[in-house]
Amino acid sequence: MRTSSEVTTIGFDADDTLWQNEQFFRMTEKRFAAMLADHGEEKQISARLLEAERRNLAVYGFGIKGFTLSMVETAIEVTDGRVPASVIARILDAGREMLAHPIEVLPHVRETVEKLAGVYRLVMITKGDLFDQERKLAGSGLGDLFDAVEIVSDKNAATYARLFSRHGDGPAKSMMVGNSLKSDVVPAIEAGGWGVHVPHELTWVLEHVEAPVADPRFRQISNLGQLPELIQSITKRD
Structure with a gap:
């Protein structure tokens, strides 16, 4: 059952957010x-x-x-x-x-996604090669937990505005979760949504930008297991 919360849709990055890459x-x-x-x-x-x-x-x-x-x-x-x-x-x-490398799902991922599935609309939003991303999703065993999967050529504010309108109630009621400030967090906030940064110890240098710490819709957690509590803290419930 869907909540009547402010956040109704949660987007997840894949590489280095759901699994090692x-x-x-x-x-x-x-x-x-x-x-x-x-x-x-x-x-x-x-x-x-x-x-x-x-x-x-x-x-x-x-x-x-x-x-x-x-x-x-x-x-x-x-x-x-x-x-x-x-x-x-x-x-x-x-x-x-x-x-051909085996898929290594990161800690806290499965239990967190399972906990949120069915309560929020979950959308995996990733960029990269179509065949490779499909292979990794299949190998992760997480595919059935997502309401939709979008493999895009790039991630920017227009991408999130379009996808969160297609799969949710628009960017204002959506949250994007990922390890890349440049691709996952900043453009989601620019589109009007929430951006949650989950740092990974290895992040490609071309994905580095300054964290938008002053923005009221920016949050950072140390691991994905903290996401449900974070959502509770910012969600308005009846």
Whole structure:
């Protein structure tokens, strides 16, 4: 049964909010730098890779496939076009391994989502590659707990306004929960909703922005298990 509360819809980010993700990128990046150790130190290789990722976001979007293509591009650049085919093959293998990694649901996720399911409309809102995100959702065992799943190319205020109107009662009665201030929290607040930050120990540098601490609709919790109590504290009930 739905509540008559102020918050009726809760959006959840997926990667590094519901399950581990960034750690696989970090591990692969280290392997990649080791492959090119003869052409620069790890920090230099990583910096060049980040430049390529930043350039390619508008072309490849977010996710492992774009990351893999950026690794290939970086390998070509730092070797002045002389990267061996064997190294390209190893990079592609690393990308395939990332696309097959097992799903590790984060602590407090299942019990929290189960507790909120049926009381609020729950929507998973994630960006990235369609096939990979669908695979991770299926592997997590959480799919049946969500009323809707949206896999989008990017997250901004317009995205949240559209999705919370489609699946809920509009952004004003919605809350977005995630580890990224840039993608999950700030744009949800800009759309008129609540933004709840759940920090993860690893967050991609391109997702870093200042926390909107002065905004009355911003909240931060240390783990997802604290979410139900937070919702109770800001919810108006009959």
